């Protein structure tokens with residue numbers, strides 16, 4: 001009798017252990033392309049701005065009410081560098097994919113400048129194996145896939161150049177790919193235009209969006225088609241008792257700025273520049289998709305166990321493609337925009353739900369490199385074989401208030417020539433610690449130092465008036481560039497790279 005009771009006790013005990021084992025967390029990374037820090041009704045600045053009154057993103061407000069809003073989150077200055085950092089946890093100084101990728105072994109940023117030349121960089125992007133002009137690294141999707149996760153990529157990939165292995169999301173551990181390729185933008189947002197796919201035998205635009213054939217010829221916006229198709233696929237993924245990792249990567253709000261008809265009339269009625277009205281409709285369509293995903297998780301009772309990370313891949317576009325009247329001012333109070341080393345190019349909207357205190361605001365500096373180690377910590381996954389050195393740090397202790405990033409150094413590197421005629425878009429390297437940021441401009445090797453807490457718009461260069469602070473950061477930046485063997489812009493006349501700062 002006693003033995004039976006003991007056995008029953010042991011059984012119940014093991015059963016309760018099983019029952020108490022926490023379920024593995026699901027992850028929805030909701031990535032938006034080129035979304036500026038001010039392109040939202042949710043304010044990320046200390047005070048609401050006119051931009052927050054113009055744009056309508058109620059679903060992001062809802063997500064922030066359920067989660068944590070980060071006011072000092074950073075990405076790289078343009079697309080592929082951030083996407084590689086997101087998948088690998090590496091900083092741009094380490095992975096050396098320092099600009100956007102296009103065609104294999106071709107530099108899209110040559111520029112034809114008479115005095116300067118872009119140095120060697122990993123212009124083929126991320127590679128799942130050793131390959132020329134590429135960073136070979138293990139993606140978070142590969143690690144999750146190896147550890148029992150369903151891994152899904154939807155939307156814009158842009159991890160590697162056309163013709164290189166990195167262009168295919170499936171080689172980076174995504175079991176399913178919906179609509180991702182080497183393209184950095186869609187050929188068309190319109191289902192009526194088959195998202196750029198030709199049906200008359202003519203060759204496709206290389207940026208034609210793949211896999212969405214069932215929406216061809218229909219009056220549907222790409223954002224909506226991608227959302228519907230991904231949900232249809234997720235319905236079948238959820239049949240299996242597996243946790244999931246979904247990278248839902250919006251093509252919106254990147255150019256071409258084609259209107260989302262569901263939302264554009266409101267902005268036309270405001271009488272604003274028609275390009276800006278169309279842009280605002282792309283933003284609102286993206287937010288509608290976010291709301292659909294929030295509802296989808298609620299409906300499937302997955303909200304509690306799913307971490308949602310909402311972020312952009314760089315600062316908002318402010319020049320070519322945007323309305324002409326406000327050129328270079330679309331991110332105010334931040335200075336400049338996409339591709340710039342000023343805050344407008346680097347600071348991004350970032351919201352996390354499913355962790356931490358609901359409705360909280362966090363002012364710590366964080367960077368996209370941190371997503372990879374955060375997921376590893378939350379899943380307790382230890383890579384079986386050696387992977388790349390991860391520069392990012394887990395956000396979990398930051399969210400728990402157990403750690404601070406105040407003394408941590410953050411770095412950027414962009415020795416590239418595309419300026420689009422914007423004065424504040426220049427080849428640069430930069431470093432940040434606490435409220436202080438130093439930018440080193442490669443062409444004339446001058447420094448700019450800002451306290452972005454007191455001078456958010458980076459108007460007051462303190463490099464000369466605060467020499468100690470300036471030289472401390474310049475020395476640190478020099479150390480970081482030197483130790484990572486980062487390549488600087490090449491002076492054509494001298495046929496050598498410009499020297500490191502200190």
Ligand code: CA
Nearest residue numbers: 033034079313
């Ligand atoms: Ca982008």
